[in-house]
Amino acid sequence: MKDLHGGNIYKFQREGKNDILDYSSNINPLGVPQKFINIAKESFDKLVNYPDPYYIDLRKKIAEFNSLDLSNIIVGNGATEILFLYLKALKPKKVLILAPCFAEYERALKSVSAEITYFELKESDNFYPNIENLKKEIETNNYDLLLFCNPNNPTGQFIKLEDIKEIVVACENKNTKIFVDEAFIEFIENWQEKTVSLFKNKNIFIMRAFTKFFAIPGLRLGYGIGFDDEILNKMWDEKEPWTVNTFANLAGLVMLDDKEYIEKSEKWILEEKKFMYKELSEFQYLKAYRTECNFILLKIQNISSASLRDKMIEKNILIRDASNFKFLDYHFVRLAIKDRESNIKVLEALADIIEYRG
Amino acid sequence: MKDLHGGNIYKFQREGKNDILDYSSNINPLGVPQKFINIAKESFDKLVNYPDPYYIDLRKKIAEFNSLDLSNIIVGNGATEILFLYLKALKPKKVLILAPCFAEYERALKSVSAEITYFELKESDNFYPNIENLKKEIETNNYDLLLFCNPNNPTGQFIKLEDIKEIVVACENKNTKIFVDEAFIEFIENWQEKTVSLFKNKNIFIMRAFTKFFAIPGLRLGYGIGFDDEILNKMWDEKEPWTVNTFANLAGLVMLDDKEYIEKSEKWILEEKKFMYKELSEFQYLKAYRTECNFILLKIQNISSASLRDKMIEKNILIRDASNFKFLDYHFVRLAIKDRESNIKVLEALADIIEYRG
Numbered sequence: 001m002k003d004l005h006g007g008n009i010y011k012f013q014r015e016g017k018n019d020i021l022d023y024s025s026n027i028n029p030l031g032v033p034q035k036f037i038n039i040a041k042e043s044f045d046k047l048v049n050y051p052d053p054y055y056i057d058l059r060k061k062i063a064e065f066n067s068l069d070l071s072n073i074i075v076g077n078g079a080t081e082i083l084f085l086y087l088k089a090l091k092p093k094k095v096l097i098l099a100p101c102f103a104e105y106e107r108a109l110k111s112v113s114a115e116i117t118y119f120e121l122k123e124s125d126n127f128y129p130n131i132e133n134l135k136k137e138i139e140t141n142n143y144d145l146l147l148f149c150n151p152n153n154p155t156g157q158f159i160k161l162e163d164i165k166e167i168v169v170a171c172e173n174k175n176t177k178i179f180v181d182e183a184f185i186e187f188i189e190n191w192q193e194k195t196v197s198l199f200k201n202k203n204i205f206i207m208r209a210f211t212k213f214f215a216i217p218g219l220r221l222g223y224g225i226g227f228d229d230e231i232l233n234k235m236w237d238e239k240e241p242w243t244v245n246t247f248a249n250l251a252g253l254v255m256l257d258d259k260e261y262i263e264k265s266e267k268w269i270l271e272e273k274k275f276m277y278k279e280l281s282e283f284q285y286l287k288a289y290r291t292e293c294n295f296i297l298l299k300i301q302n303i304s305s306a307s308l309r310d311k312m313i314e315k316n317i318l319i320r321d322a323s324n325f326k327f328l329d330y331h332f333v334r335l336a337i338k339d340r341e342s343n344i345k346v347l348e349a350l351a352d353i354i355e356y357r358g
Numbered sequence: 359m360k361d362l363h364g365g366n367i368y369k370f371q372r373e374g375k376n377d378i379l380d381y382s383s384n385i386n387p388l389g390v391p392q393k394f395i396n397i398a399k400e401s402f403d404k405l406v407n408y409p410d411p412y413y414i415d416l417r418k419k420i421a422e423f424n425s426l427d428l429s430n431i432i433v434g435n436g437a438t439e440i441l442f443l444y445l446k447a448l449k450p451k452k453v454l455i456l457a458p459c460f461a462e463y464e465r466a467l468k469s470v471s472a473e474i475t476y477f478e479l480k481e482s483d484n485f486y487p488n489i490e491n492l493k494k495e496i497e498t499n500n501y502d503l504l505l506f507c508n509p510n511n512p513t514g515q516f517i518k519l520e521d522i523k524e525i526v527v528a529c530e531n532k533n534t535k536i537f538v539d540e541a542f543i544e545f546i547e548n549w550q551e552k553t554v555s556l557f558k559n560k561n562i563f564i565m566r567a568f569t570k571f572f573a574i575p576g577l578r579l580g581y582g583i584g585f586d587d588e589i590l591n592k593m594w595d596e597k598e599p600w601t602v603n604t605f606a607n608l609a610g611l612v613m614l615d616d617k618e619y620i621e622k623s624e625k626w627i628l629e630e631k632k633f634m635y636k637e638l639s640e641f642q643y644l645k646a647y648r649t650e651c652n653f654i655l656l657k658i659q660n661i662s663s664a665s666l667r668d669k670m671i672e673k674n675i676l677i678r679d680a681s682n683f684k685f686l687d688y689h690f691v692r693l694a695i696k697d698r699e700s701n702i703k704v705l706e707a708l709a710d711i712i713e714y715r716g
Contacts, residue, residue: 010410027406037402044395047576048385052368077435080598104599111596218405218604238469240438241462246576247605 009318017316022336023346024320026153026184026295028215029338030268033261036254046246053241058252062223065256066197072225074235075252077243079183079209079222080104086179086205086224087112089234092144096137098129100325102153102181109147117143120327126289127155127297131163135170146171149181150196151188154322154334156291161194168196171203178204183222186213186262187269187294202228210248212294213265214255221248269294272337279347285354294337297322303354304330315349367676375674380694381704382678384511384542384653386573387696388626391619394612404604411599416610420581423614424555430583432593433610435601437541437567437580438462444537444563444582445470447592450502454495456487458683460511460539467505475501478685484647485513485655489521493528504529507539508554509546512680512692514649519552526554529561536562541580544571544620545627545652560586568606570652571623572613579606627652630695637705643712652695655680661712662688673707 012020052058059073066073076082083104092114097105099118109116119137121127129148138146146167151158164180171178178196185191185208197206206225211217221244226232244252255261276296280288287299300308305321312319322332335346370378410416417431424431434440441462450472455463457476467474477495479485487506496504504525509516522538529536536554543549543566555564564583569575579602584590602610613619634654638646645657658666663679670677680690693704 009407010412010414014414022407025408032402032405040402041399044390044398047390047574049367049380050383050575054368056368056372077598077601077603080600084598216405217408217600220600220603240435240442242438242575242578243435243601245435245578245603245606248603 012313012318017313019316020313021317021342021345023312023338023342024318024334024336025217026212026293026336027217028213028265028268028294029342030261030265031215033214033255033258035258035261036251039254040247040250043246043250046250049246051242051244051246051249055244055249058244058249059223061253061256066225068197068200068225071229071232072227074224074226074232074239075244076222076224076239077248078211078217078220079181079207081243082207082222082224083108083179083181084111085235085238086207086231087114088238089231090145090177092177094141094143095145095147096141096143096176098134098148098152100127100152100154100322100327101149103324105147105181114145117141118326121152121155121157123299127152127157129159129163131166135166138167138170138174138176142174143176145177145179147179147181149183151184151291151293153184153293154295154297154320154325154328154332156289156293156295156297158188158194158292161196161198164196165199168199168201168204176203179207180204181207183207183209184212184293186265188292189266189270197225200227205231210252210255214251214261216248216251219248219251220244221252268339269337272340272343275340276335276337276343276347279343283350283355286350291337296335296337298333298335299331300333300354301331305333306330308333308353311353312349315352317346317349319346370671370676375671377674378671379675379700379703381670381696381700382676382692382694383575384570384651384694385575386571386623386626386652387700388619388623389573391572391613391616393616393619394609397612398605398608401605401608404608407604409600409602409604409607413602413607416602416607417581419611419614424583426555426558426583429587429590430585432582432584432590432597433602434580434582434597435606436569436575436578437539437565439601440565440580440582441466441537441539442469443593443596444565444589445472446596447589448503448535450535452499452501453503453505454499454501454534456492456506456510458485458510458512458680458685459507461682463505472503475499476684479510479513479515481657485510485515487517487521489524493524496525496528496532496534500532501534503535503537505537505539507541509542509649509651511542511651512653512655512678512683512686512690514647514651514653514655516546516552516650519554519556522554523557526557526559526562534561537565538562539565541565541567542570542651544623546650547624547628555583558585563589568610568613572609572619574606574609577606577609578602579610626697627695630698630701633698634693634695634701634705637701641708641713644708649695654693654695656691656693657689658691658712659689663691664688666691666711669711670707673710675704675707677704
């Protein structure tokens with residue numbers, strides 16, 4: 001396990017920086033939903049029992065939330081477990097990934113010895129995939145699996161359902177399975193009308209997370225949506241028992257019913273992503289890529305990503321140096337989008353460092 | 359993932375049996391430590407951060423508790439994750455297991471395609487291993503790994519350190535690694551003087567759990583102790599990030615310092631295992647095997663294990679039908695040992711069913 005991710009604030013805490021503002025991980029700033037906290041505080045006695053190894057109630061709730069059946073749902077210790085289980089079950093040999101993308105895909109694919117080809121999301125296309133080229137790539141090769149993230153981390157781009165439909169047809173003709181990471185989809189406006197789960201297609205497997213939208217990376221809860229019983233059964237066979245603990249289980253049961261939190265979050269992200277994009281677009285020495293999500297990719301011109309990161313840490317703000325993402329380089333950083341007050345602090349810090357360096 | 363374990367009370371809860379007394383899983387009846395609950399109730403805001411992927415503070419605490427170094431410790435989502443990680447790292451081809459034993463070993467070993475040989479713990483030896491025969495078995499074969507549980511589930515037997523020493527020497531001569539499951543060792547009187555971790559031997563890897571002694575199967579926290587950097591590094595490489603969630607992490611930090619809970623638990627188990635053994639020894643139609651642990655294996659003579667289990671469920675008590683343990687059959691059941699009041703209920707129910715059947 002290598003240090004590939006944002007959000008490792010512990011290094012800083014051990015150095016005495018306890019009040020660091022974490023803009024390196026993309027978590028809903030509304031924080032842990034209060035309704036869950038209230039119920040969880042009365043539920044400590046439940047810890048003396050093992051969780052239900054089949055998580056029937058939780059999977060029913062998730063199925064209902066997605067207008068699907070219990071049998072379509074598998075739950076995991078964060079989305080990460082779902083990704084690893086799927087790959088262990090499918091054992092793909094040749095895999096095509098849209099990149100830049102989340103680093104954990106590569107690690108997971110290497111753990112099953114898959115051969116990885118990267119399909120580049122080009123800066124000149126604002127990181128939106130060229131659908132014709134992608135179809136051609138699928139049609140002229142024999143990939144076992146196409147893997148992509150939608151909306152995509154770190155670029156913030158969201159592929160439209162009609163474009164995905166074309167890709168699905170191309171994949172079906174070549175018997176290429178599709179794995180879609182939808183860990184951030186709840187931040188998309190009216191996402192229920194835009195998710196690939198609407199296709200109910202046997203070739204498609206979808207990964208979701210509670211981590212980002214419900215602000216609980218510390219609890220570890222993710223799930224998978226599948227329509228192919230053979231793959232799902234293999235995943236259950238591979239699964240280590242009880243990896244979702246009692247509190248993560250409870251969180252799932254409570255949070256999907258928390259309409260107030262969900263609506264408040266939707267309102268927040270709609271406002272703040274517009275605000276951040278607009279403000280960042282006014283900077284002279286950086287380019288902000290339009291995002292549909294709760295983070296934003298920046299290209300910076302007059303300082304390296306590592307230097308900017310270090311200078312921001314001096315100002316007690318942790319941002320994500322995005323130079324280690326495939327096809328990106330030292331010009332790129334990723335910022336979370338949080339509450340207005342914090343966003344303004346970050347904008348001011350950035351202006352200090354980038355715009356008025358001397 | 360198959361239904362191999364005790365403790366799945368959810369089936370019964372879904373049938374409306376909410377108040378079932380669970381004697382099928384071996385959990386400390388003192389319940390979730392109150393000190394942890396008090397601190398956890400104030401820690402929900404920590405869930406907005408990912409856990410430290412290296413769990414430095416937790417591993418330091420565990421190392422200290424065991425008078426070892428941070429580098430000797432790896433943590434996991436329950437002991438189960440530790441078992442799977444070790445096997446993925448070692449990739450043993452030929453494995454010798456002492457049995458009857460925990461069913462998850464077989465499942466984990468099959469997941470790495472290991473060939474399993476069972477060394478029988480014989481009823482005629484009260485399920486204590488015949489050390490001479492075991493040494494011979496190791497010396498005349500080429501096992502990559504010897505795996506055993508100490509104290510052993512479901513037999514309750516504890517192998518003495520001087521006997522293990524002989525086995526360690528035999529294994530070293532054949533380059534056979536040793537994996538010892540010590541998930542129940544804290545229930546052994548003065549266990550600190552009896553654990554194989556005292557050997558600090560490179561060939562030995564030890565698995566421990568918080569689950570049983572600290573009564574938190576719902577939280578999922580286990581750890582491994584190793585002295586071979588190569589194996590430990592491979593395990594870290596294989597490990598999926600953040601599998602121990604923030605509350606499990608916190609539990610580890612708080613509970614090992616909870617001297618009051620630990621002492622109270624030690625006093626309880628000392629008294630109750632004597633009580634249960636003595637009471638059960640007076641039954642005419644069953645044989646109780648002497649246990650050093652918080653559960654007890656019974657051989658029953660006038661009813662099958664499945665029938666006894668069903669009849670106990672009618673009395674709202676769930677016991678473990680032990681017939682599916684290797685080398686056991688329909689004569690065997692396993693009982694947890696809990697608080698005096700519950701133990702008396704179970705003894706009375708047993709007497710009703712076994713002794714006065716008509």
